[in-house]
Amino acid sequence: MKYNYLKFEKRDRIGILTLDRPKALNALNEEVFKDLTCFLESENVNDIRVLIITGEGKAFIAGADIKAMQEYSPQNAYDFSETGKRVFDLIANLEIPVIAAINGFALGGGLELALACDIRVASEKARLGLPEVNLGLIPGFNGTQRLPRLVGAGNAMYLMMLGEGITAQEAYNLGVVQKLSEPDLVLEDTIKLAEKIAGKSPNALRLVKEMVREGLELNSKDAGKMESKEFGRLFKEDQKEREEGVNAFLEKRQPNW
Ligand code: CAA
Numbered sequence: 543m544k545y546n547y548l549k550f551e552k553r554d555r556i557g558i559l560t561l562d563r564p565k566a567l568n569a570l571n572e573e574v575f576k577d578l579t580c581f582l583e584s585e586n587v588n589d590i591r592v593l594i595i596t597g598e599g600k601a602f603i604a605g606a607d608i609k610a611m612q613e614y615s616p617q618n619a620y621d622f623s624e625t626g627k628r629v630f631d632l633i634a635n636l637e638i639p640v641i642a643a644i645n646g647f648a649l650g651g652g653l654e655l656a657l658a659c660d661i662r663v664a665s666e667k668a669r670l671g672l673p674e675v676n677l678g679l680i681p682g683f684n685g686t687q688r689l690p691r692l693v694g695a696g697n698a699m700y701l702m703m704l705g706e707g708i709t710a711q712e713a714y715n716l717g718v719v720q721k722l723s724e725p726d727l728v729l730e731d732t733i734k735l736a737e738k739i740a741g742k743s744p745n746a747l748r749l750v751k752e753m754v755r756e757g758l759e760l761n762s763k764d765a766g767k768m769e770s771k772e773f774g775r776l777f778k779e780d781q782k783e784r785e786e787g788v789n790a791f792l793e794k795r796q797p798n799w
Pocket residue numbers: 565566567569604605606607608609610647649650651652654673674677679680681682683
């Protein structure tokens with residue numbers, strides 16, 4: 543498929559999706575969302591084990607497109623917010639693990655996209671933040687909801703009220719980012735991480751993701767019950783990956799899934 547603002551490359555079992563609008567620091571506008579929707583709903587995502595999302599040039603994504611938003615009516619702004627949420631939910635709801643490789647600025651909507659991914663790896667030189675308050679705005683792509691669920695309300699308020707980019711090290715200390723890399727090695731290190739994850743049971747990975755994401759929306763008692771149910775289901779006869787994983791361990795060999 544031909545995209546205006548995306549590049550996609552497949553390396554063995556890993557897919558690498560690159561936001562490709564470097565002149566505007568990969569800012570998110572309606573065309574970019576259109577490309578992302580097309581990609582995320584395409585078959586490209588079905589035959590990979592892990593998806594990496596990164597940005598071309600010096601930014602991961604510098605946020606929603608401020609120039610495009612200048613002329614928005616309240617209805618336009620509402621629709622844009624809903625579109626962004628829909629696209630980010632497509633990312634969050636993919637059955638495979640998704641890793642953000644944060645090569646540079648991840649600001650506003652850019653950080654919100656990274657928050658929709660399952661894991662974030664960042665360049666030590668990246669700056670991350672939610673600067674919307676400097677524009678008289680608030681995060682509009684679910685950042686006010688995803689960030690507190692990831693790092694707690696206090697840390698989320700700190701970032702949203704401060705409105706300044708923080709260093710990657712600070713983001714790592716707060717738990718926004720799970721791994722830091724030397725600037726030139728971000729993608730390489732993320733691919734290595736993705737390859738390790740790609741070697742695990744796809745079914746187990748899918749379930750881990752489902753339990754965490756759905757569990758966050760439930761109370762802990764119901765979430766625990768959901769986990770027991772899925773754990774029990776893994777012992778049904780048709781659960782070939784569980785059978786293969788356990789057999790491989792007992793036979794002292796690598797599992798083949
Ligand atoms: N939207 C549109 N264009 C953007 C942009 C954005 N979010 N961020 C950068 N650009 C454009 C700049 O206007 C500039 O374009 P021109 O060359 O045509 O002037 C180009 O990208 C390069 O940017 P800079 O010259 O500013 O680069 P820099 O290295 O000096 O600064 C930066 C980098 C600190 C990231 C700075 O560009 C910046 O502060 N960007 C805006 C960040 C921001 O406020 N993001 C939040 C957006 S609102 C949002 O995201 C709301 C939401 O949740 C829905």
